[in-house]
Amino acid sequence: MNKTLAFVTTLALSLNLMMTSAQASDDSTLLSLQTRWAEVNYQLREKQQEAGFVELEQQAKAWIQAAPESAAAHIWLGIIKSTHAGAAGGLSALGLAKEARKALETALQLDATALDGSAYASLGTLYYKVPGWPFGFGDDDKARQLLEKALAINPDGIDPNYFYADYWYEQGDYQQAAKYANKALQAAPRPQRPLADAERRKEIAALLQKIERKK
Template sequence: MKFYKKLTLAGCLLVLFASNSHAAMEDELLALQHQWAKVNYQLADKAQEQAFEGLISDIEQYQKTYADKAEGYIWLGIIKSSFAGAKGGISALGLAKEAKSALETALSINPNALDGSAYTSLGTLYSKVPGWPLGFGDDKKAEDLLKKALTINPKGIDPNYFYGQYLYDDKQYSDAKKYLEIAHNAAPRVDRPLADQYRQHEIAQLLDKVEKKLKKKK
């Protein structure tokens, strides 16, 4: 009986430790997400570049600390792809390739992590990066990945926005409007208000472009 009680106590302590560790992991990631929103949306030029470099260093440390979790790889991919988008040009291709590798690793660990965000981010990379021989861009792969993200998170703001953006670029304006409206009506992410604020601004801008394209077709 005493042995059983000791095992029970040990089990409780393990559960408590695991719970605390998971909470710490989520808190650290949320802080990095908040920082990304500030760097991505509120900074520009040299200040943004320096901030992205610091943020990459932070997320790499996070990823190493939680190396068996997909979340760190997802955000490593998001931050590097965001930095690539901010830099632009040929010099950004190296960052894009590193982002692709991180997101593929995330998918190999847990494709459902963060509501399928690895699919969303990787699909967006494939749609934005130039194709061969300069880069790895591929519209078919992009669409397949973005659709997988939507099967996991059909009402989410990001998968619907990025698929709507893909459809707009492909001149499928009516379908783009449908997905952008879903993104516009997505439930707010209470722990990420700044990211939602700027994403909704992007959605509104793209919806305006879609409406203008649709009016021209009439």
Template sequence: MKYLIALMMLFSSQLWAASADDMMVSLQQDWAHIKYEVDEKEREKGFETLVKQAEEALKAHPKSANLMIWNAIILSTYAGEKGGLGALSLVKQAKSLLERSLEIDDKALDGSAYTSLASLYYQVPGWPIGFGDDDKARSYFKKALQLNPNGIDSNFFYGDFLIQQKKKQEAKKVLQQALKAAPRPGREVADKGRKDEIYRLLVTL
């Protein structure tokens, strides 16, 4: 027991000593690994663990807009894996975190908070079940693309939104733009996984 407590204290001290950027990079890489490389049956459990790690990182750096955004992304992805009514409380938490991040730095991570909020608004059911709203989604996508017009994620999610809006030709152009996005150093797994998703969407068009 003493050995276990010592290990936990060591882990805690290492966590709190790490910079917000280092923590974010670790969360990004773990997220990509779970989402794109872990067996589907194990993803929910993986994201459940990652949610806790993200919360600890944010406790260490409570004013980091970047960590708020990544907490929200992880919560949203976990919600998608979990499904059901329990997912709604998770996406509400994610929405709140994204809104807080905008108050701190609305340009953080090239406007990723806008992209993530837009994604929540078009994917979450509308009233009375949830807060989904296509008009708000469209407005947030506009802001996201103003800040990051060539981003792989901003264009991917906007393309998916356009497909749901029955605007297939416009969606095709946006998704092709997403494929032209510059590689993100250290995020090779995420880039490959996202491109695979884009190709799958393009096949449907």
């Protein structure tokens, strides 16, 4: 092997090792955030929950600083800020929701299919949960477009189906809401996210009860 070929081979191997190491780091950070987010969102209350969300936001920002081109990092910053907004309520909620929108839009620019289209699902949810003009940026038509894009990428996922069911409930179409809620219940379990799955199924069951009362 001549020196040039040897150098190219060594360089390729080094780059491959660096990429593998970076991916492993991203995967580890992702799992850590997902696990802690479920604990903060579902198990903590009031001041402890507020502190938990702030800590998670700091971790997500650190991930973005380390890997600015990681769509997953921006998605999780958006998810954390949007759920923080929902828990906080009041005047601070809209500011957090706007920051969540910015993070999710950045993720879409980087890789719209990352994490099975989670940016579309989370952004769509923001658009139907946030008040419309003049108080906020809410837009039901845009929400539907985004949620349908999420389902096109991940048609059998628990989250996009639940969010779409909740969207239709908010729109007063209880037949569509029941259809997608039941589909969400049929989603395959996510082995690395048992708490999130269990709590999401409780939310789906509660939504189905509300739908039944409307019939």
